[in-house]
Amino acid sequence: MDGPERIYNFCLDMNSLNQEVLRVILLDARFWVITKVNVFKGSLNESLAHPREIFRAALVHSAYALVVAHNHPSGDPSPSEADI
Secondary structure, three states, X not given: OOOHHHHHHHOHHHHHOOOOEEEEEEEOOOOXXXXXXXXXXXXXXXXXXXXXXXXXXXXXXXXXXXXXEEOOOOOOOOOOOOOO
């Protein structure tokens, strides 16, 4: 996972989801994917997750690094006030 385009392509399956999902991609020290974890499934336009849930997944899988991603099922990729 060496750039945003690769991360985007890795998360293309999120385009078909009809609810907002917060995903954590866990990486090893070479930035290779260990696993992906959908931490929280929200509503059509909101997904809330506590940082402890994100970091719990990283600790359980002994991740060196992580990427947090979420989709916009409404089709509008503009960041919301909460995103900002």
